[in-house]
Structures are given as C-alpha cells and as structure tokens.
Amino acid sequence: MMLANVGTADRIIRIIIGLAIIAWSISAENLWWILGAVVLATGVFKFCGLYKVLGISTQGSTSK
Incomplete structure (x- = not known):
C-alpha cells in the first residue's frame, strides 16, 4: 500500500x-x-518512490 508522502505545497x-x-x-x-x-x-498521486527509499516525507503529521 502506498502511503502519501508528498505534502500540499510539494504537490503544487x-x-x-x-x-x-x-x-x-x-x-x-x-x-x-x-x-x-x-x-x-x-504530485497527483501524493507519492514519491524516491522519498520512500530515502525515508523523507513532506506530508506532515497526520492525526488518527
């Protein structure tokens, strides 16, 4: 499952x-x-494979 790791500003x-x-x-x-x-x-899918490999996320914290 691909979790979003691209934040709003990054997407735009x-x-x-x-x-x-x-x-x-x-x-x-x-x-x-x-x-x-x-x-x-x-940007459209809010997922960057390179970010995943490097452990980077611009998504910010998400409350559950």
Whole structure:
C-alpha cells in the first residue's frame, strides 16, 4: 500500500513543474516529457518512490 508522502505545497510545485516540462518538451520535440510525466504523477498521486527509499516525507503529521 502506498502511503502519501508528498505534502500540499510539494504537490503544487510538482504539478506546475511537471506540466511546464511536458509543455516545453512537446514544443521542443524531445523526450523530456517522460520526466515531466513522472514529476506530475508524483504530485497527483501524493507519492514519491524516491522519498520512500530515502525515508523523507513532506506530508506532515497526520492525526488518527
């Protein structure tokens, strides 16, 4: 199960940067859109595999 490890500010930044990379890549006709898609997906799904490996979380504390 993937637990969210990407916080709100981090998500917004990732989504904006991901969309910007995709837009630039399409106009430049190169394959950087793949990186943009990965960055965008980590923002949309609130999960970053690299954060998990490194034990990082920007999610903040969650009360249960």
